[in-house]
Amino acid sequence: MIGLGESLIGLIKLGDIVLYLTPTTLTLFLIAVGFTVVMALSRPETQVELVFGMDGYKKSEIPMGEIKFRRYMAIVCGVATAGTMITGDIFDFALFVTLAGIADVGIVAATKKPQVLDAAYQYGMTLMIAGLPLFGAAALILGTTGTLSLHELDTIRVSGVVAVLFILGVLGEIGVAPFYAAKARLFRALGAPYIIMIHVSTLLIIVRTVEIIVTLL
Amino acid sequence: MDIGELFQIAILLGFASAFIAFLGFVLEKDDVHKLVLTDLIAVLTLMIIACVGTDLAECLILPALVVGVAEVLAFSELAVAKEKTRLGFEEKTQQSPLNIEVLKTSPNIIAIILILYGAVLTGFTGGAVAGLGMLYYLVCRWEGDITKSFWEGVGAVSGVAWCLWIFGFLLFFIAPNLWLLALFLAGGGILVKVASKMGLIGIEGKRSFRSSGGRT
Amino acid sequence: MITDKLKNFVRRKSFHVTYVDTGSCNGCSIEVLATICPRYDIEQYGIFVHHPNPREADVLLITGCVTEQWKTKLKELYDKVPEPKVVVAIGACACSGGIFDQEGKRTHPPLKNFIPVAAEIPGCPPRPSEILDAILGVAPIVFKDYDKKEANK
Amino acid sequence: MEIIRTLLMIPVAFLVGIIFLGLHRKIIARIQGRPGPPIQQELYHLLKFFVKEMTAPETASKPIYFGVVALLIGAWMLGLTVIVNGYNFLILLAVFTMHKLVEHGAGLSSGSPYGKFGGVRSVYSTLAEHPLFAVLAIVYLKTNSLMISDIVAYQSTHGPLLFQFPLCALATYTIMLSKVHHSPLAIVMAKDIVTGYKTEHFGVLRAGILTGESIEIFVLMSLFMLVYIGPAPLWGYALGFILLLVSLSFISALSPMLAPYHSVMFEGSIASVAVLYYLLKGVIL
């Protein structure tokens, strides 16, 4: 019996990676995969911007080489997010979150706008620091309970401090409010499909984190 | 001392050091120095994981380490790209990244010792060591040029060695009584294959230094 | 056909209005603005004016005597509005150039030289009730059996 | 059985939602002292948009431009399934996430600068809205279940949760407030960026968006009623819906559109106050 009141649809064991299928995680996983597919198939939009000093518009498009790199990074991000959704192991979750974070930075790293790059770099710093509470929390859970499997942790109550550390870690990794609100800066870069992937990963990871926290407490 | 108590002390120490590192990070204003300090924090993460002290911790450290290294690499690249865009810096002919004086004066004996030691070791490790020796020689000493046939020749040797390795591997299953032959086939094959591949890396590296105009 | 009846019905019941000033004296503008006030309340007839956006407009209310800048932009704007659409010219300026159609002018009236106009409301400026009346009067006539008319073209 | 029930509820939810949007506008108009549009006006608008011409801007990123509308309707139908059958509320959180993705995707995929602003505003309002939604997880600590059916059952024995978790209820209410039209928190559709993320979505696409929004308003109101009021007869739900709507309309009518940063700060502070309050309460007591 899963404490969330959900029926476990199934467990897929691939070595030490245990996939963990409940209605919630399955829904989230499908969203992530669906978005990755749509994103990989679509071409970026052409941004229309106005020009100072005259009556006219300019259309900014992304060069093909940049598209390829960013699409690759976005697919990595999508796969990492999908993995985050479905994993049943806290440590794998932490790794996937970190990977999604790096891929987020990678998506915008190819742009030529200094302010976007600056924001990406600052976000990267936060990302690296946040590795400490995230992995630290995972290690503490392992050290205190002896397991990393969410399936087993469901019946064990973890101390609130660890949960807070875990939340801090995830918030830092995906770069939201208290740590780095200006992640919104990244979203102003060009290339809707890839930028949306950043958003997808951020939001889905928040949802999944809520689920994990509920499991831990 | 009780092992649980030790775990607690270690964890507390880890977090205390992390806090100090974090303070250092906050006080630092320069972007590049910040990057270095984040690595310090990443190391402390590994320490906290290590505190668990079981073999599980060991297999957790490796992915965490890989992720940390990947992060540092990615963000240092990003830092470079960022500075370039800010300064409007165009990519021009670059200096050779390995313009070091030792490369020209170092003795050949190091390469020979490495190759010989690799041959003694055999197997993957041996191949790596021998290959390192070849790489070392090619980067530092080798003055010749690469022809297409030479390139293909080395590739062919590598391919044959790979076949030897596969064959030796199969032999284990087909004829277990010939295990010594199989071992030597596999060990020798992998040695030649890895060494030749690393040699090719060395040649390629040498050529790219040349073409970039940065004569070592 | 029931679908045609339904189409006619909803097109009679819902209008999104976009107001464009092509060089009037503002007199017509404020009378258009006055139509949203509680006394006239344009919205009670199903006319939506609060977020004018050509992309969702059914009715273009155009005032003014087409100035130089609007000559090319007017057609672009008209093309942006999805079919079916209706253009209502408000005020003497949009109908004929009015007082500005004189020697030395820098304008290019009338409006119908640039885009097809379905209704013209004279007046300098017309009263809000007249504007309201015109929209409610002309749009259903143009939108009635629109798809059939298109097919017959 | 569950599937049939859900399928039956879809038209009901849609109609109730769209009439509520119309009623919302009507109440605002009455506050402003004018007759206002009939309450079925939004339904007419929607049908009108269905029979309008549809084209896509050539600058748009097509799969996302069209995909978001399908996603919006699909997401809130999923939400409706959860509400009707009393499934896990975390799926609703995922649905809400998808709604934010739609706002972002619709805004960014069109290539219009207004849409882009709408999309980016949606991104940073997410940072405040997600915690608001996640505050519902506090209820879990009390009821030990995230299944909406269990939460309703809990309330039938222990009384409405509204009085036990007023701040959580406020957070959920704020979510609703930020989603209705003309509300002070609807910064993604503010006038200064034309129609925000919807600027370039017109014709059938706009009709689709309106459909999604009407199901959304039904789902959010039902969520509020189910989680905070619990079991009630049908007339009780109807009364609750209308009370909620009237209060939302009054707030929308009597306040200006907040500036983006004020809006985010407002939502963020409600979420953090709720979380901190129950955290401290849990620690101390």
Place this chain on the structure above:
Amino acid sequence: MTEKNVDVSIPIGPLHPALKEPLRIKLHTEGERVVDAEVELGYMHRGIERILKGKPWNKAVYLAERVCGICSNIHCMTFIETLEKISDVEPTPRAKYLRVIVNELDRIQSHLIANVSYFLGIEHETLAMYMLDVRENSMDALEIVSGNRVHMTWNVLGGVRWDVEDHQLKMILETLDKMEPRVRRYRGMFAHGPLLQLRSKGIGVLSYEDATKVPAVGPVARGSGHPESDWRLRHPTYRDIFDFKAISRKEGDNTARVLIRFDEIFQSMDLIRDAIDNLPEGDIKNRGKVKAGEGFHSGEAPRGELKYFVKTDSAGKIDDITIRTPTRLNLESCVGYMLAGSPSIADAVAIYASIDPCIACTEG
């Protein structure tokens, strides 16, 4: 010159929900913050000064009035007063009073619509609707006096077009009595509404010095502490008969500008009551003839100082005319000093609405 990081360049206009008239404001944004602004005019240029040249003065009055439809009366009045100045014609005392009545009624409706467009700009639709409703009363009053809602052509050389009867004056007074408590209530709603003040206070600040530099005129200047910018202080009728005092505030933000307009509405109401109470009997028109000559004259339009330069020939034709309208200056202060640095696009739109721009005036 510092480097600007521009994320999105966003155009406001020429067709935009927040604008009543077409012009294009270009905003460079860094995040939500506006870092640079530029304005592009030309969508309303009808060449009215060119059309006016060579027209006889009695025809030119109609054209001058149609420079602007919101403040039409002041254009007509200033043009006629310039001609009177050139030709040495003095209006009759009764005409002076009647001119003041219509001018102040016009100011009331113009200020009301200015505040309406500000409230629509910050999307407080309810208050905007209330004030549009009040404005209809003032339009009724104008219609009672002059017979038209917008273009009245009230002023003629040496007087006004026709006389106003006592029952009409009574109706105006009744309308004013009906309007005043309502406008007072709405002023209170604005001045004490916390959310409205959140959107308005400290937004779009124009400092005293900057207002001097441009120079800003009208309520914009008076909001930044320049009471002397009110040209009614220098107008013979207002100065000598009504003992007029200008209103000013020091804050220089959106709140100040909107409140100034509210307060001036009450001031105008008092002026109208004063004028109706003391309305002298007599002729409404002095006979006169336009002479050759040139001269300039300023009047206080609802938006600020309106300046006419007119040159006439002996046949009463306009030889040369230049109109300097208040929005020309206020737009400069808005784009140059207020928009850049405004915290969001929403605030930029609110700031633009708060200066009460009239592009039809500006471009002519």
